[in-house]
Amino acid sequence: MLRSSFQKDLLEAGCDEAGRGCLAGPVFAAAVILPPRFRHPLLNDSKKMKEKDRYLLRDVIREKALAWAVASVDQEEIDRINILKASFKAMHLALDQLQARPGLILVDGHLFSPYPFTMHRCIVKGDATFASIAAASVLAKTYRDDYMVNLHAQYPDYHWDANKGYGTLDHRKAIESLGLTLHHRKSFKLATQ
Numbered sequence: 001m002l003r004s005s006f007q008k009d010l011l012e013a014g015c016d017e018a019g020r021g022c023l024a025g026p027v028f029a030a031a032v033i034l035p036p037r038f039r040h041p042l043l044n045d046s047k048k049m050k051e052k053d054r055y056l057l058r059d060v061i062r063e064k065a066l067a068w069a070v071a072s073v074d075q076e077e078i079d080r081i082n083i084l085k086a087s088f089k090a091m092h093l094a095l096d097q098l099q100a101r102p103g104l105i106l107v108d109g110h111l112f113s114p115y116p117f118t119m120h121r122c123i124v125k126g127d128a129t130f131a132s133i134a135a136a137s138v139l140a141k142t143y144r145d146d147y148m149v150n151l152h153a154q155y156p157d158y159h160w161d162a163n164k165g166y167g168t169l170d171h172r173k174a175i176e177s178l179g180l181t182l183h184h185r186k187s188f189k190l191a192t193q
Helices: 051-064 073-079 083-097 131-154 171-180
Strands: 013-018 025-031 068-073 104-107 120-121
Touching: 013 083, 013 131, 025 083, 025 131, 051 104, 068 083, 068 120, 073 083, 073 120
Parallel strands: 013 104, 104 120
Antiparallel strands: 013 025, 025 068
8 A cells, every 4th residue: 555645734736757868759757745744555656557547557657746736857858967967857857846745756666866845755666656747647658658658650670669668679670770860869879879
């Protein structure tokens, strides 16, 4: 069972990203503030959920959350500043858009770039521990998946509708035979191997 909060005194925003390990496309991040004691039986780390459940939950989260936002940083900026900094920037951009200001940010993982004037806690496997981080993981993942499926229409040979930009065998074979697109991350060494 996911925990509803880390503490009781401050408004909490959960943050997570999607697409950090991909060879193509932006990195997406979401920030979500859930109401106290929010529960849903399907909510979990987005990687452990069925695709149809993620999309069902996306609608629930957008309707029930006190505030939510999704942001992205494109592959050109990823190449320029590196994927870790780009992930943090996407999280900051999502936090900037929230309609409510959190007093504490819960971040999935063990590193984060401090957000101005707001405390944060890094939680390894936070998306499987706290509901707000799990909700952020669902939003980031579904928004990124939608983005890559739309790109697939322009670049069907890379199979982005199925691999979402990750380095699957089909994706790597397409890179070998067709080369990189403008949507590939040129700084990722696997993109050319």
